[in-house]
Amino acid sequence: MPELILGIETSCDETAAAVVADGHDVRSSVVSSQIDIHARYGGVVPEVASRAHVEMMVPVVAQAMVEAGVEPGDLTAVASTVGPGLIGSLLIGVSTAKSLALVWDRPFVAVNHLEAHLYSAFLEDQDLELPLITLLVSGGHTMLVLMEGHGQYRLLGQTLDDAAGEAYDKVARYLGLGYPGGPAIDALAAEGDPQAIAFPRGMKNDGYDFSFSGLKTSVVNHVRKNPDVDTADVAASFQEAVVDVLITKARRAMAETGARGLCLAGGVAANSSLRQRALDVAAEDGLKAFIPSRSMCTDNAAMVAAAGFHRFGSDGPAALDHGANSSLRLPTLT
Ligand code: KG4
Numbered sequence: 001m002p003e004l005i006l007g008i009e010t011s012c013d014e015t016a017a018a019v020v021a022d023g024h025d026v027r028s029s030v031v032s033s034q035i036d037i038h039a040r041y042g043g044v045v046p047e048v049a050s051r052a053h054v055e056m057m058v059p060v061v062a063q064a065m066v067e068a069g070v071e072p073g074d075l076t077a078v079a080s081t082v083g084p085g086l087i088g089s090l091l092i093g094v095s096t097a098k099s100l101a102l103v104w105d106r107p108f109v110a111v112n113h114l115e116a117h118l119y120s121a122f123l124e125d126q127d128l129e130l131p132l133i134t135l136l137v138s139g140g141h142t143m144l145v146l147m148e149g150h151g152q153y154r155l156l157g158q159t160l161d162d163a164a165g166e167a168y169d170k171v172a173r174y175l176g177l178g179y180p181g182g183p184a185i186d187a188l189a190a191e192g193d194p195q196a197i198a199f200p201r202g203m204k205n206d207g208y209d210f211s212f213s214g215l216k217t218s219v220v221n222h223v224r225k226n227p228d229v230d231t232a233d234v235a236a237s238f239q240e241a242v243v244d245v246l247i248t249k250a251r252r253a254m255a256e257t258g259a260r261g262l263c264l265a266g267g268v269a270a271n272s273s274l275r276q277r278a279l280d281v282a283a284e285d286g287l288k289a290f291i292p293s294r295s296m297c298t299d300n301a302a303m304v305a306a307a308g309f310h311r312f313g314s315d316g317p318a319a320l321d322h323g324a325n326s327s328l329r330l331p332t333l334t
């Protein structure tokens with residue numbers, strides 16, 4: 001019998017539920033995005049997000065169960081993201097998952113959102129060989145992680161200021177491209193020249209940490225000084241600088257740790273240039289690139305169910321008085 005996990009994700013502005021068998025076989029994955037609701041404010045408004053989660057949570061869970069064709073009694077466990085994220089949003093998913101676990105008499109599993117992103121590649125590729133370098137790039141995080149085994153992570157570096165997705169969103173807002181900025185810059189960059197403007201590559205050859213706030217400031221200064229500049233060139237040159245730094249460090253990390261491949265994870269992993277460059281460098285270095293489909297890179301509950309499957313196997317169920325933690329860290333080896 002397959003082990004079926006119901007995953008629930010509400011850490012930011014996506015209300016999501018999914019049923020996954022044995023940690024990789026996606027039976028259903030339902031994502032209700034609030035992008036349209038938040039776009040008019042230019043970013044996620046926490047209180048608005050929480051209220052939208054309350055409205056959508058139960059219908060989204062019901063749809064995930066129906067699409068998967070499973071009954072509550074078929075489930076091995078109910079897993080939910082418990083952090084990091086917006087606290088009001090997290091509480092909706094955690095409370096829902098614990099209530100369902102109690103009523104259905106199933107174990108509850110607490111999932112770290114960052115660990116869930118690391119598992120997105122496992123949903124689509126059964127041949128992942130460890131150790132792997134995972135570049136986790138989202139709206140709130142930019143991390144270079146060495147994955148040695150299930151639940152065995154070493155954090156090699158992270159951003160010292162803005163996350164990569166945050167830089168995309170801020171630059172897009174400045175350029176008047178709307179929210180979320182990542183997809184907008186990605187699309188506009190395709191029409192521009194990535195070599196047009198030599199934006200700075202913060203910390204490119206300096207360790208594994210990242211810094212993107214200087215790049216953002218540099219874009220703003222350049223546009224102020226050159227008001228007639230082609231916005232597509234700005235988008236393409238900005239993207240080139242971000243991807244250059246991310247890929248250079250990931251490549252060095254693979255060489256220095258002896259990793260067998262490169263995984264991309266998080267919303268920014270949906271970026272076309274980053275995806276192409278990851279494939280190119282892995283091929284040049286004789287290594288593998290594991291690039292989840294775009295829908296599995298951005299927030300979803302299938303990755304929560306996958307991580308929940310492995311966490312349940314290693315740690316067993318979590319207590320029903322488990323809370324949510326907005327600043328939860330990735331559990332790492334010391
Ligand atoms: O992982 P995610 O869905 O939510 C967080 O956990 O943060 O990531 C959202 C971030 C946003 O900053 C968004 O602008 C960025 O991912 N993003 C992209 C692209 N699609 C989404 N950034 C660059 N290129 C994209 N195609």
Ligand code: ZN
Pocket residue numbers: 113117138266267298299
């Ligand atoms: Zn995320």
